[in-house]
Amino acid sequence: MRSLRLVLPIVLAASAAAAGPVSLAEGWNHQRLSLFSANDYSHGASLGIVSDGAVSLTWKPLDRADWGARGADWSWTVDRSVPATDLARKGGDDRNISIYFVFLPRDQAARLQGAGLLRLQRNDAVRILQYAWGGNHDRGEILASPYAPGQQVTVALRQAGTGRHSESVDLARDYAAAFGGQPGALVGLAVSADSDDTDSAVRARISDLTLH
Template sequence: MILVAAALAMAPVWVGRFEGAGEPPPPWRIVRMSRRVRPTSYRIVDNAVEANADNSMALLARPIAVDLAATPILCWRWRIDAPVATADMARRGGDDYAARVYVAFDMPDSAISAGTRRRLALARTLFGRNVPDAALNYVWDNRHPVGTHRKSVYTSRAELIVQETGTANAGRWTPERADVAADFARAFGGKPGTPIQLALATDTDNTHGKARALFADLHFVGRNERCA
């Protein structure tokens, strides 16, 4: 019985398994950060999410409940046609990515300074509750080395992590594995956080171009477990 319970505890936690074709089903939903920006389009094709951006930005998001102590590793596959050639994560006018996987967190008030809480409250008056306490963004960049970590040019509450870069793997499915618990601890000084949302995105609203990506098989596993 103990062995069975342990095996079940380490079973993959699926958060993005897609079937068939058509509109992404609930609990997935389109999240627009600005009504002034055209939304990226998302649809299910060949058991994957296809994202098409044309001078556009929107997230395809869903709520999640994941115990990072048990399953801290996020696994997924993605594919891009090409990176956003004119992107530059160091400036607002270049903050675009052919593909990104985004994990949003709630944090206790004790882990956030009073000044940060005020800034988050202000941001939520502009953008609503879609602004999380903190976020990790795993991105397919165009120039920075894999493993690069830096804060978003828009907010210190979002950490950008270069998971893939350049054209070497463009045009083919590429499997990924990220230690979300360790990355969150590094980005936010070891303070506690609870993952509440997973999102996918392809965005070109800053560089005014086009990009296409596919995402599939998103799930969490134990640190010593293989991706499913």
């Protein structure tokens, strides 16, 4: 048992250290949410977003090496913004950018590795932190999702408007505040823009996304 106690922290530390920069060029899959409209995502050194009265998301499953990540950093820019909305209102919650962090218990993460976001969302154990640039809420306000109450929350970071900002979030802290307890495995990321309710437009991009 002594050797096991010594090895386990080393394994856990190695797993946490494996997280790092997230490729915005590879491994993403566009997921439509409407038959009639969708955003345009361009993947490369940065992730560009064009949304014209539309909504959709782009999804990236994560490797096991990233499952232990408990924080994230990124930069984002908005050149054209939707108007301020109520991010807790179903059917009226347009926003410039949302970045989703999707968690599952580790035993289920192993079984569902590589699954798409729609399949994961049907799992009662999934928990999603969604960080948003949009609305008119105070920074750090946690809003229950009107689409998946109890499983998904929106964390307001920036009110609607243009500009460029860098962010650093504590996923473990925000998870505990939203759901209680500790997060499981971080199994995937998604990015969306939503401009269909206000029939407006978004021009935005994300860069330097890093997990730690």
